[in-house]
Amino acid sequence: MNRPRLLTVVLCVFCLFGAINLIDAVGMNQGTGLTRTNITSQLTDHGPIDVSNNAGLALLASSGSGTYGDPYLISNLRIELNDTEFAVIIEDTDAHFKLLDCEILLNRSFGAILFSNVTNGVIESCQIWCAGIFMDFSNHSAVVDCLIMDSMSEAGINLNFCYDIRISGNSISGSPTGIFLLGSEDCWVSSNHIFDNDNFGVDIYLSKNTTLHENTLENNGVFLSLWDAGYNGHSLEGSQYIDVPYNFVNNTVNGKPLGFFHETLNGVIDGNDYGQLILLNCTDVEVVDGNFRNVSVGMQVHYSQNCTINEVTISRNSHWGMYIYNSNFISIENSDVSHNAGVGIHCEWSNNTRINQTAVRDNEHAGLYVQYSNECTISSNSISQNAEGIHLDSSNDCSLIDNEVIYNTIVGISLSGGSSQNTVYGNSIGWNGRNAENQGINFWDNGVNRGNSWSDYSGVGYYQISHGGVDHYPRFLGNPLLAPTSIIGMIVAGIIVIVVVFWFRHRRAG
Numbered sequence: 001m002n003r004p005r006l007l008t009v010v011l012c013v014f015c016l017f018g019a020i021n022l023i024d025a026v027g028m029n030q031g032t033g034l035t036r037t038n039i040t041s042q043l044t045d046h047g048p049i050d051v052s053n054n055a056g057l058a059l060l061a062s063s064g065s066g067t068y069g070d071p072y073l074i075s076n077l078r079i080e081l082n083d084t085e086f087a088v089i090i091e092d093t094d095a096h097f098k099l100l101d102c103e104i105l106l107n108r109s110f111g112a113i114l115f116s117n118v119t120n121g122v123i124e125s126c127q128i129w130c131a132g133i134f135m136d137f138s139n140h141s142a143v144v145d146c147l148i149m150d151s152m153s154e155a156g157i158n159l160n161f162c163y164d165i166r167i168s169g170n171s172i173s174g175s176p177t178g179i180f181l182l183g184s185e186d187c188w189v190s191s192n193h194i195f196d197n198d199n200f201g202v203d204i205y206l207s208k209n210t211t212l213h214e215n216t217l218e219n220n221g222v223f224l225s226l227w228d229a230g231y232n233g234h235s236l237e238g239s240q241y242i243d244v245p246y247n248f249v250n251n252t253v254n255g256k257p258l259g260f261f262h263e264t265l266n267g268v269i270d271g272n273d274y275g276q277l278i279l280l281n282c283t284d285v286e287v288v289d290g291n292f293r294n295v296s297v298g299m300q301v302h303y304s305q306n307c308t309i310n311e312v313t314i315s316r317n318s319h320w321g322m323y324i325y326n327s328n329f330i331s332i333e334n335s336d337v338s339h340n341a342g343v344g345i346h347c348e349w350s351n352n353t354r355i356n357q358t359a360v361r362d363n364e365h366a367g368l369y370v371q372y373s374n375e376c377t378i379s380s381n382s383i384s385q386n387a388e389g390i391h392l393d394s395s396n397d398c399s400l401i402d403n404e405v406i407y408n409t410i411v412g413i414s415l416s417g418g419s420s421q422n423t424v425y426g427n428s429i430g431w432n433g434r435n436a437e438n439q440g441i442n443f444w445d446n447g448v449n450r451g452n453s454w455s456d457y458s459g460v461g462y463y464q465i466s467h468g469g470v471d472h473y474p475r476f477l478g479n480p481l482l483a484p485t486s487i488i489g490m491i492v493a494g495i496i497v498i499v500v501v502f503w504f505r506h507r508r509a510g
Helices: 003-027 054-060 484-509
Strands: 049-051 072-075 077-082 086-093 097-100 103-107 111-118 121-124 127-129 133-136 139-144 147-149 157-160 163-168 171-173 177-182 188-190 193-195 200-205 210-213 216-218 222-225 246-249 256-262 268-270 276-280 286-288 291-293 299-302 308-310 313-315 322-325 331-333 336-338 345-348 354-356 359-361 366-371 377-379 382-384 388-393 399-401 404-406 411-415 423-425 428-430 436-438
Touching: 049 054, 054 072, 054 086, 077 086, 086 097, 086 103, 103 111, 111 121, 111 139, 157 163, 171 177, 177 193, 193 200, 222 276, 222 299, 246 256, 359 366, 366 382, 382 388, 404 411, 411 428
Parallel strands: 049 086, 072 097, 077 103, 086 111, 097 121, 103 127, 111 133, 121 139, 127 147, 133 157, 139 163, 147 171, 157 177, 163 188, 171 193, 177 200, 188 210, 193 216, 200 222, 210 246, 256 276, 268 286, 276 299, 286 308, 291 313, 299 322, 308 331, 313 336, 322 345, 331 354, 336 359, 345 366, 354 377, 359 382, 366 388, 377 399, 382 404, 388 411, 399 423, 404 428, 411 436
Antiparallel strands: none
16 A cells, blocks of 8 residues: 555544544533434434323333333334423332433423332433433332433432432433432432532432442532421421431542541541531531532531531532431631532531631622521631621521621621520621621620720710610721732732832932
């Protein structure tokens, strides 16, 4: 073969491999080998599917006998619909079947696929656009190697009161939540690529014996919901889920391991090693350092005691920065919590929480939201440019001392109805939408000689708090406070001006 022909062959092979790699890079997502284009040409257009028994499966299937070794096969269908509740409804079946290589594209629809009281159903290698999969009261079923994008449903995959469901090898993105488990048991979530979902990547709500194994999460994370859900088939409350098995192994969040610590005692955790941290039923644990950003909730602390969080940075998370639930004597110190889409630090049912020398800023809702939590101490913090600075809801006997609370757009400090016997003094409170509001019996000075500094204090008499409450020892805050970086910048600018003036005069004199 002469050299020009050889060169031509080499170039053709190179281009072929380049095209294959380009297709892989653009069309394929981790966890599934599907692209939208590589199955569309093989599909048959089909209307909505509604099956309510095994006989209906048999009529719909293109092959199979409904047994484990020979399941009914429903495959290669394309369903595109507007304004319908579900594209595929299958309920009250126990025959083995597989929904394979189908594409569902919906607009303004509630869900793509609903399994209700289904046993032995599998959804495999399907592409679903703009809606999600729902499994209600279903068992021994699976969602495998599917592509689920831009669901307008609550989640890409929703499991409600299910048992033994396998969710494996899927790519899920662009949904409010990637995978949501409610009241489900013995479910296996493995090798999924879960990314860019608005609220949570995986939300586990009162679900027992959940396995998370080798999932890759990006720009979202795992949320453990342990609120009391009332009756869920077993009449169980959230606290009864703190010591059940949670098999969280080899998951990553933004390229770092998911840090899940269950029933850990007397440990020190280096936060730099993890992309997200969850503490469950831990005692005397200290978290030091770490940067938790671009996940759902940077840190969660559930049913834990005497834990300290020191020198962490939590920012740009899609829900809360930090969530503390049903935990006592938790300390947050020397940290920075900023630019989170929800609340910066949310404490719920957590008494004796201590937040000290922490910057809480630029969060879209409250900087600090303390709810149903008593005897908390919030001191020497800088809380600025949130929607609300500090909000106490149904929380009593708390102390708010020596904080800087400035430039919050709605209110600086709000003590809402049900919050009483709280003490607020030594704070610099200024240039907020409303500096403060009070709806309970609270104390806005130390009762002796020290109140708060207010940007809008007239200098005469007491300072009246909106909706009731009085600071008997107020002071005028003065001019807007400058951040240290602003002060440094002014100093540098002044030095530059002096140098320029000196040089100009020296040049004229010369």
